[in-house]
Amino acid sequence: MAAHVVEMSYYPIKGCAGVATREASLTPAGIAHDRSFMVISEEGVFRTQRRDPRLALIRPAISDDGVRLTLRAPDTEALDLPVDASGARRPVDLFGTAYQGIDQGDTAAAWLSDVLRTPSRLVRVPPEHDRVTDGRTPGTSGYADSCALHVISRSTLELLNRKLAERGTAPLPMNRFRPNIVIDGWPEPHTEDRAHVLRIGTTELGYAKLAIRCAVTLVEQESAKKAGPEPLRTLAGYRRAAQGGVSFGTKLAVLRPGKVSVGDEVTVTSWGDSEQHASASPRPLSVAGREAALDEAR
Template sequence: MSVVSELCLYPIKSCAGISLREAVLTPAGLMSQQIYDREWMVVDADGEALTQREFPKMALIVPRIKGDMLEIHAPGMLRLEIPLGLPHPDDERLRRVRVWDDEVDAYDCDEMIATWFSKAIGTDCRLVRFHPDAKRLANVTWTGGVEVPTFFSDGFPMLVIGTGSLQDLNEKLAAQGRAALPMNRFRPNIVFSDVPPFEEEFAELYRIGEAVLKPVKPCPRCPIPSIDQATGEFGPDPLDILQTYRVNPRVGDHVTFGINTILREGEGQIVRVGQTVDMELAF
């Protein structure tokens, strides 16, 4: 039987994550201390999302939840603190922002925060926060017609990867004389251990305690796995190895690694590291 071995929350899209011992399951993804996964996002002057794909140093922006603040660190920068409380409903700092094909309203954080992020990343940008009245849904083609909310994720509320899948990749890298990669290169929310390589992709459902999660779409991979999350530098890209055995016709022959997942039952349930996972296979 599989076990939850890692939980990770990414408060700011494309910045470092927060490793958790437990998290609350919500339809929009993991939540901890009322902070949701990808609740914040960095945008350019036109409101377009910035990511590690273009700005790999975003990996070095490290958020932490400290009391009623989101505390943020970056090399060579003074600590930044952002209040966790939502702005007043009448706050007029709204900005229309875009993530892939979706446009939503977001709160525009203040000029001091924009200046801090611009210096940390090396380009003019602003930090925005998902507006509670905004609505962004995962692709219903993959969710079976179910309306599944998500914040500023690439498209789905949770990404699941099994440790066996990474071990399989690392064995192939080692056979080529290349270094093993850590799991954080693939930025999952939930990691399962004690599961054969890629079996998580062939499950119909995952049962964790009273919660039921459903894997829905294999995750097409971009260049981010080539970025060392500890240095913010591009390194050898594993996509050339993945290309030899992970081309997936279900998603237009893109290379996939990990499975996008939605919550079917158990909103508000707590998932914990060490908890067992009952994986119901689809065949």
């Protein structure tokens, strides 16, 4: 069976719930509207499920033209608001790097503060956002942790779930890892590590780096509850990255924008070696007190 796309999702607001889609436009910054908004503290520092897991309860929807944003959360009245794409800029902090954001107003701020139970505001990426991402293939992105696209294959998750079963632990759904594109048809787990140039639909994608996993993978995306040490404990046994942390999936840059649909064949035009992984330690990876070491490599 040829490798093909079986799932696609984008995340209009960084850290909030994703939107499943069957077809998408890929821009240089990834799927249109992906991570184009970000929740920040009053001081301008980005909020993340690492520290604010209730972000997972917020289900945003954005119009195709990007001019209206709807926010929904359990036991809360939905908020529909016009998107401000031209207002005053304000400084924001993403992993210690300074960017700019367009504040979306007091109504959005009050709604988010109520749901998250902490003072918060919403900002949008300004049109002149010119972020350059790192990795083997440089690119750009909105407010994503790093690169434009996050890709995982089904066989990669299946291997993890087999290892979890050996520990007597229930399998995890793909949404624990919040990918943009899920690929089926690669029987060998972690084939995505070696796929360095891919053609999907009318697009071309370039491998940037491994996806280094953080404590967001501990959060049940439906309930926003932290569910224990998995999957980081099990991943530490066989996916310790040489640069630190544990890896699962890959990050890609967009070489040629275009259209991608569920069902599209995935053609790899350039294969490469997998990045090195350190030898597994007999001790389980500690979660508490080491989230910083597991944050996305930047």
